[in-house]
Amino acid sequence: MESTKFPTLGRRLFFRGTIAGLFLSLAFLRLMHSSYSNTRMFTIPNIIISKIPNRTELNHTNNVSGKTKSRYYLPTSDSSLSYSWVDNQWQPPPGVPLYTIQEMRRIFTQGNVLWIGDSTARQDYVTLYNMITSSSSTNDGDHYYSNLTVAQLNEGINVNKGGKITEICDRRYPFDLLLCRNIGNATVDKIVHYDYTEQICFREVFNYINTNWRLLMARYSTILVSVGIWDVIRFQYCGSQNATYVRDVLNVIDEKFSANGHVQLLWKVHCGAGNENASEMDRTGLIQQLTRDWFATHPPPKHSYNVVMIDLAKEMEGRTYGEARIAGDIPPHLGPTARMLFLQMATHAIAQQRGGP
Secondary structure (H helix, E strand, C coil), X not given: CHHHHXXXXXXXXXXXHHHHHHHHHHHHHHHHHHHHHHHHHHHHHHHHHHCCCCCCCCCCCCEECCEECCCECHHHCCHHHCCEEECCEEECCCCCCCCCHHHHHHHHCCCCEEEEECHHHHHHHHHHHHHHCCHHHCCCCCCCCCCCCXXXXXXXXXXXXXXXXXXXXXXXXXXXXXXXXXXXXXCCCXXXXXXXXXXCCHHHHHHHHHHHHHHHHHHCCEXXXXXXXXXXXXXXXXXXXXXXXXXXXXXXXXXXXXXXCCCEEEEECCCCCCCCCHHHHHHHHHHHHHHHHXXXXXXXXXXXXXXXXECHHHHCCCCCCHHHCCECCCCCCECHHHHHHHHHHHHHHHHHHHCCC
């Protein structure tokens, strides 16, 4: 009997021990899952928010594993920080402010401003002018866009188009301007020059910067460049250049401006035209990627972050081609919602560079 009793007891103890071990393992796994869920819920949003500087911070580098990021405009340097869309309405990522018209006016009237580029630059130029000179920009209190109509935003966006000059620029500069306007600064007693020069190809922008950079540095505090459409859909006019010519333009800009922090230069990554064929879409995509690669591989000089990329094309993914395009008056142009998105992005980039509005 004893020879059969002890094996039976051993089996019972082994079985009970196994059941108890399984129970304890399940309890431990449940506890770990609960802890992980709480960590995921509360920690990850905090990490995301901590990566985004507020409007009072001046931070264009992030040290990740000892590597320093280059001059990407921050909300587009990390895909998790992009603007979000609901239908055709955009929202800034967490931590990135939605700038009021008054704030945009203050930021863009701290010094003379020059726009360089094709008709997309002209339409951005006029749209911003319409916004910051509207009654909403001078009234007390904070206003976003509720007091602006589409007609107000679009008013005059094709002024002086195609050589039909209806608005004369009498600014006596030794370089070409197609439009020149004045904007009063509401906080100090001064007039800001707000100008636009038409340069429609990469080749033209290269020559313009290379020839006039000393005068531009002496005259302007903010320069915005919007070009690229013609080098895709009218590349024969632009000289049948290889798409890699965009690197030459960026190199000359970097050479002339990157070591002079008092001038801020913003380069817009252009969106494709709505009527591009397959090969033109490929060319647009190549130019966009070459631009991103250039900024990723050209870190700024120490203490100088004044040449930055505004990647509108990335933020407009899914709304550039086909029925979802936010279309403007003609296929190369975007509608006012897209232009306002770029202006918000540009405003934020300038505010970051200056350490706040």
